[in-house]
Amino acid sequence: MEAAASLDGMTPRGAGRFAPSPSGELHVGNLRTALLAWLFARSTGRRFLMRVEDLDRARAGAEEVQLRDLAAIGLDWDGEVVRQTERGALYDDAIGRLTDAGLTYECYCTRREIQEAPSAPHAPQGAYPGTCRDLTEDQRARRRAERPAAVRLRAEVTEWAVTDVLHGRYAGLVDDFVLRRNDGVVAYNLAVVVDDAAQGIDQVVRGDDLLSSAPRQAYLAGLLAAQVPEYAHVPLVLNPAGRRLAKRDGAVTLGALAAAGVSAEQVTGLLLASVGLPASLPEALAAFTPHALPRDPWVLAPGELTSRR
Numbered sequence: 383m384e385a386a387a388s389l390d391g392m393t394p395r396g397a398g399r400f401a402p403s404p405s406g407e408l409h410v411g412n413l414r415t416a417l418l419a420w421l422f423a424r425s426t427g428r429r430f431l432m433r434v435e436d437l438d439r440a441r442a443g444a445e446e447v448q449l450r451d452l453a454a455i456g457l458d459w460d461g462e463v464v465r466q467t468e469r470g471a472l473y474d475d476a477i478g479r480l481t482d483a484g485l486t487y488e489c490y491c492t493r494r495e496i497q498e499a500p501s502a503p504h505a506p507q508g509a510y511p512g513t514c515r516d517l518t519e520d521q522r523a524r525r526r527a528e529r530p531a532a533v534r535l536r537a538e539v540t541e542w543a544v545t546d547v548l549h550g551r552y553a554g555l556v557d558d559f560v561l562r563r564n565d566g567v568v569a570y571n572l573a574v575v576v577d578d579a580a581q582g583i584d585q586v587v588r589g590d591d592l593l594s595s596a597p598r599q600a601y602l603a604g605l606l607a608a609q610v611p612e613y614a615h616v617p618l619v620l621n622p623a624g625r626r627l628a629k630r631d632g633a634v635t636l637g638a639l640a641a642a643g644v645s646a647e648q649v650t651g652l653l654l655a656s657v658g659l660p661a662s663l664p665e666a667l668a669a670f671t672p673h674a675l676p677r678d679p680w681v682l683a684p685g686e687l688t689s690r691r
């Protein structure tokens with residue numbers, strides 16, 4: 383759809399992206415990941431796209447504030463902002479293609495049934511136990527009357543490997559993961575893969591809490607005949623207790639930091655400094671080298687951002 387045209391056999395220009403969930407204000411951990419995604423894309427001549435992942439937990443007004451904050455720290459993006467809630471036909475089409483190829487089945491399990499089911503032989507820890515994989519038509523009809531079905535992928539592997547710019551080769555679990563939940567909402571893994579393919583995204587930079595999702599997504603991309611993007615899973619910002627940064631960790635949003643006298647420009651400088659880059663965005667872009675990025679999380683003490691200005 384937005385695939386860049388190639389002239390005279392030149393390599394088409396790919397794209398990177400940032401894909402926030404509009405569930406509230408972005409905190410400095412989210413903003414740092416967005417900055418890195420922008421640096422990865424712009425330093426490699428890629429377009430940078432903005433996609434709002436609003437299928438779930440969207441809060442009214444949050445998208446507007448998030449986009450404003452991303453612009454305030456100096457990021458720009460190409461084309462229109464894309465929203466997942468406007469892309470249902472693309473997801474339906476992908477699930478339809480997988481179903482036509484015999485690669486889906488209905489699942490009627492509750493969360494509790496999955497937890498309590500005996501694991502299938504050889505099934506890796508944490509994998510869906512396959513309860514509904516081989517039901518007869520009669521069994522399906524009976525269970526379908528009890529509760530709405532989710533749609534699962536009929537995976538033909540249990541593990542898949544991806545290559546990550548920062549982590550190298552990473553192999554991880556692929557199970558019969560959910561494509562569409564039983565409330566009808568498209569699952570994250572399916573939406574991400576379909577959107578990245580449709581938008582011509584060939585570079586995915588995001589927090590390393592999502593590294594374990596990459597094998598499932600890369601495997602699914604292959605089933606949908608989509609290009610597997612280059613991955614870079616970047617370290618998160620943690621609080622001193624080692625947990626992912628959250629609003630309760632003090633002044634960690636642009637709004638709260640502004641109230642404490644720290645400007646958006648200063649936040650940009652602090653975030654760039656935290657990855658060893660010069661404090662101005664143009665200088666950071668010129669100096670950016672993915673392999674020089676820190677591999678460890680940035681542990682942020684309460685008040686650290688407001689005391690270092």
Ligand SMILES: [Zn+2]
Nearest residue numbers: 489490491514
């Ligand atoms: Zn099931």
